[in-house]
Amino acid sequence: MTGAGVVEAGGAMQGAGSGHPPLLEVIDLSAGYGPYRALFGVSLAVVAGSALAVLGPNGAGKTTLARVITGLIRPTSGRILLDGEDVTGERAWRLARRALRHAPEGRSVFASLTVEENLLLQLGVAAGGAGTADALARAYELFPRLAGRRRQLAATLSGGEQRMLALAPVLARPPRLLVVDELSLGLAPVLLDQVYATLRGVREAGTTMIVIEQRVHHALDLADHIVVLDKGTVAFDGPAERLDLGTIGPTGGTARGS
Ligand SMILES: Nc1ncnc2c1ncn2[C@@H]1O[C@H](COP(=O)(O)OP(=O)(O)OP(=O)(O)O)[C@@H](O)[C@H]1O
Numbered sequence: 001m002t003g004a005g006v007v008e009a010g011g012a013m014q015g016a017g018s019g020h021p022p023l024l025e026v027i028d029l030s031a032g033y034g035p036y037r038a039l040f041g042v043s044l045a046v047v048a049g050s051a052l053a054v055l056g057p058n059g060a061g062k063t064t065l066a067r068v069i070t071g072l073i074r075p076t077s078g079r080i081l082l083d084g085e086d087v088t089g090e091r092a093w094r095l096a097r098r099a100l101r102h103a104p105e106g107r108s109v110f111a112s113l114t115v116e117e118n119l120l121l122q123l124g125v126a127a128g129g130a131g132t133a134d135a136l137a138r139a140y141e142l143f144p145r146l147a148g149r150r151r152q153l154a155a156t157l158s159g160g161e162q163r164m165l166a167l168a169p170v171l172a173r174p175p176r177l178l179v180v181d182e183l184s185l186g187l188a189p190v191l192l193d194q195v196y197a198t199l200r201g202v203r204e205a206g207t208t209m210i211v212i213e214q215r216v217h218h219a220l221d222l223a224d225h226i227v228v229l230d231k232g233t234v235a236f237d238g239p240a241e242r243l244d245l246g247t248i249g250p251t252g253g254t255a256r257g258s
């Protein structure tokens with residue numbers, strides 16, 4: 001079954017009747033890499049102020065979905081609506097200006113810049129320079145470990161520290177819609193709990209989020225709506241309490257979880 005049918009069960013319909021379009025709507029989206037198809041007719045909707053968790057096994061297409069939504073790759077078919085407006089194929093930097101931000105998988109830092117240069121660059125770009133000093137202080141408050149390494153080159157940070165450096169700017173200056181990919185990867189459990197607590201605060205302050213996560217229990221704690229991807233299609237779309245964990249598959253379950 002493809003997304004369209006499942007969505008009727010609650011997905012794109014969430015928020016219907018409120019009079020407002022969902023903040024983000026993905027309609028029958030397909031995408032891939034060259035001849036390879038990674039997503040097949042995916043549909044979902046994210047209501048403003050809500051948190052959607054996208055779960056699913058390795059290779060299901062979660063990261064591809066994040067890349068398409070944030071404008072890093074163009075879909076081969078389907079549509080993406082932001083505030084009800086068609087933004088399909090719009091570039092990442094344009095979407096970023098509309099406060100849609102992507103915290104990608106892994107350690108996306110500038111290796112040859114220092115910790116502070118990385119933060120200043122990311123924070124400055126996000127808001128054209130305004131309020132950068134406050135956001136920098138907030139980033140160090142969130143990750144004190146980075147504060148002691150301000151002048152260290154990002155290339156020489158540990159894997160976990162690079163992960164902190166990648167996350168710090170988005171958490172320090174939350175956008176309107178945040179797409180976080182594999183937040184938990186590379187973070188020690190204690191730090192992960194702290195980052196999730198921060199994420200909850202960010203959400204309460206009004207940021208809408210799409211959280212792609214392997215650690216199902218953390219995601220379920222945060223999200224009110226769940227989409228499970230499997231082999232590039234939507235296998236489940238509904239409220240968190242209706243999710244049967246057995247549908248997530250061998251690697252998307254608690255295997256890598258807490
Ligand atoms: N740049 C790329 N070029 C070619 N194929 C790719 C590329 N990136 C991803 N793929 C393929 O697309 C499919 C979906 O990958 P994707 O990274 O979206 O999965 P995922 O659900 O994020 O998996 P994981 O949980 O392992 O991060 C996979 O089969 C993958 O091999």
Ligand SMILES: [Mg+2]
Nearest residue numbers: 062063105182
């Ligand atoms: Mg991925």
